[in-house]
Amino acid sequence: MAAPKKGRRSPGGQGRPGRVLAFILIAMVALVGGMFASGQTTPRLGIDLAGGTSFTLEAKNQPGQPNAITTTNMNTAAGIIERRVNGLGVTESEVQTQGKKHIIVNIPKGTNAKQAREQVGTTAQLAFRPVLVAAPAGKLPEPTPSASAGAGKDKDKGDKSKAPKDTDKAKDAEKDKKGKPSGTPTASAPGSSATPSGSHGQGRAVTEALKAPQAPKPPTPSPKPSGGPSNDLQKQFAALDCSTKEARSQAAKKASDQAKPGDDVVVCDKDGQEKLLLGPVAVEGRDVTDAKAALDTQRASGWQVQLKFNGSGAKKFADVTGKLAAKPEPQNRFAIVLDGQAVSAPRVNGPIPGGSAEISGNFDQSSADDLANILSYGALPLSFDIVTETTVSAALGGEQLRAGLIAGAIGLALVVIYLVVYYRGLALVALASLAVSAVLTYTIMVLLGKAIGFALNLPAVCGAIVAIGITADSFIVYFERVRDEIREGRSLRPAVERGWPRARRTILVSDFVSFLAAAVLFIVTVGKVQGFAFTLGLTTLLDVVVVFFFTKPLMTLLARRKFFASGHPWSGLDPKRLGAKPPLRASRRRPSAPVDPKEA
Structure with missing residues (x-):
């Protein structure tokens, strides 16, 4: 029986890697185009990074209800106000009770403060x-x-x-x-x-x-x-x-x-x-x-x-x-x-x-959204007066952001140095994959800010920095599987295909654990910590997309290039450097049958 032709199909469904790469590149172009078409090219920032407006609401007893100001009613009112403000598209608002009769509402810059002020204390x-x-x-x-x-x-x-x-x-x-009368519609049974x-x-x-x-x-x-x-x-x-x-x-x-x-x-x-x-x-x-x-x-x-x-x-x-x-x-x-x-x-x-x-x-x-928002979230159990309205400065958050970005840049530089020194030519694959991941993450965050009001705060930036390590870890897992196959004496093209199934399982399990941790953290926490969890979960999903639709097909294409296929010393796949065994050969007793059909 004739052995199957090499390169037609792979366990990951990467028989035509060029098409897969074209798909991910088209998706990137579409996301970038959508970002520019939306008119917003920077992520929406939370109140700790961009500043905003802070309201202080004071509860007052309604006529006939002298003892209405209770802890239960205050907590209920705070929950309703938070849902109302978030209904305006603000996902980074902070609503909390202070003392027995005050509620503090912090709204990030970029939100219509006048519109929010009209809704936070309305009894509806x-x-x-x-x-x-x-x-x-x-x-x-x-x-x-x-x-x-x-x-x-x-x-x-x-x-x-x-x-x-x-x-x-x-x-x-x-x-x-x-120009026309407000006629009555015809009644229908x-x-x-x-x-x-x-x-x-x-x-x-x-x-x-x-x-x-x-x-x-x-x-x-x-x-x-x-x-x-x-x-x-x-x-x-x-x-x-x-x-x-x-x-x-x-x-x-x-x-x-x-x-x-x-x-x-x-x-x-x-x-x-x-x-x-x-x-x-x-x-x-x-x-x-x-x-x-x-x-x-x-x-x-x-x-x-x-x-x-x-x-x-x-x-x-x-x-x-x-x-x-x-x-x-x-x-x-x-x-x-x-x-x-x-x-x-x-x-x-x-x-x-x-x-x-x-x-x-x-x-x-x-106006339709305003009315529907108020009617959907019901009447407050108390009446409130806005006693103070102040503007919150973003100076402290800006300093922390700069410190965080510097730390992230140092960490990224160390990762790049490690990849270049240890993996040499394969570092190009890793860096290109990191660039694709960065473009996808940035554009999606910008579009989410426009679509659902997602605001990038300091914990969210921290989640994005942590994601660099998660993404780099996925590349390392795959590279090491390929290098293990080369150590066993296989050439590069079979090694790329045979190393993928085991690397894929490891990557999926690792990313699933990270995503599960992010989901649990998002559900059980409130406020800014949810920003960290959301960003971590988003970047974890994007890591799977990048590895499957960019890293793997790119490796398949590079395995056909002489520089990598011949094991050039600077390719990172040199058999001598890796201590490879002699090439696998067919047995003398069964010269017509290959030792490993899967390799063919």
Whole structure:
């Protein structure tokens, strides 16, 4: 039987090493191109390297809860704040309690400090309330809306009739502004849709997601069927001016602090387009189980926030939207109130069952992410005031980074000297592999900073330096296996292929142990230590990629070159220098059969 041809296939699947090398080089070019295309060519740095902003939050008791500041509530609040800040794409934030009533929040440079400041202390009191009266943002002339507004009656033919007319004028103006009316979508079985009023400059649409409703629970009482708002509340509504940011902030604070779920309330639209007099809470924010931002497929460049309700919330939401759909404008609108401000007040055309809804309209990605982030992570158990805001310097971290980089450079130089002295020509393979590993690590860290907010801190830099030793160790294992085969009397090409299976097993076991240690460290630790674990795990995975897709095929190609195949003294594979045995020869008794079929 004819012996199989040499070089056609190898245990590592490296029969065509040129293609494998081309693949890894194309991947490197793609990563580098993606890095430049993203507009960010340097890794994102943590607060210890780049500096940042530090907030000090002071807890305060909410009305009716004088003993709410407890260790449990403080720890819960710190966890929610950390998830909120990380939801902005910040993975190196530091959130920790200090004393009995303070929380320290450190955010690295490069994060929108204003955006983070707005989210860290927000209570996120979400509620869905029916609209009783809607009017433009400015003050209304006397007389004020009558108490019958909430019941859908028109006893008062004065200002109550003006509010809807003013709303209609605003709707017409909005239609003219957009060039088309804010029409109502066609309802589809088994439910229907809800669209925003045209007068609401930041109007969003709430539409049914056509998902199966969850197990229903007894609904909460619907809005007051009669009586309507008090005269005092109507006077407050008429006198309220929502045209300025300061007035809207004061109105929101008053509504959040004083209004109870069962009371009517006066609120401003978030963008100052209109003011609303709302009925009692029909669906509470705690009934929202999930919220996320997504592209609005029905709009060219719009975004939306997708909501999901629990079983009780789904039933209440379907019940109240069904009742509101039968009422005239503006009582057929359903306001979504967040921290005393109306985020949206869409018009309801029919019940929305299924436990899912969409808030859509004039969202961009940033505003949709902000709202979804706050709704996803829930309300804080306490209210907080930001008592200090300071800028953190990166001077100390910069000095430590320079010291670490110097130590890393010295270590790398020693590794290079060792490789050149001991392995000679093979050192070129090791250095080229280290260069490929460095390019992959750097570009992936930059892209991760853009994609998931990964920030490089001092422990992460330490993990990258440790990875140099892990990567060099893999090369040494393979080189020594090849040299062992040459000592046994084999030529270079069979030695490269025969040494690979055993070296591969050793490398995989070693890297698996390192990756497992990094994974455990990442899970059981918090803060900056996670940066070390993440970097160590990432570089360990890249070590496997480099050894399999670059080092091994490169060795296969070099084994065909005369300089290495002939065992040149400077190749690092000189049989005499290695003390090789005489070449293996076929036995005299069986001249036709090779001693080692695998070698062929």
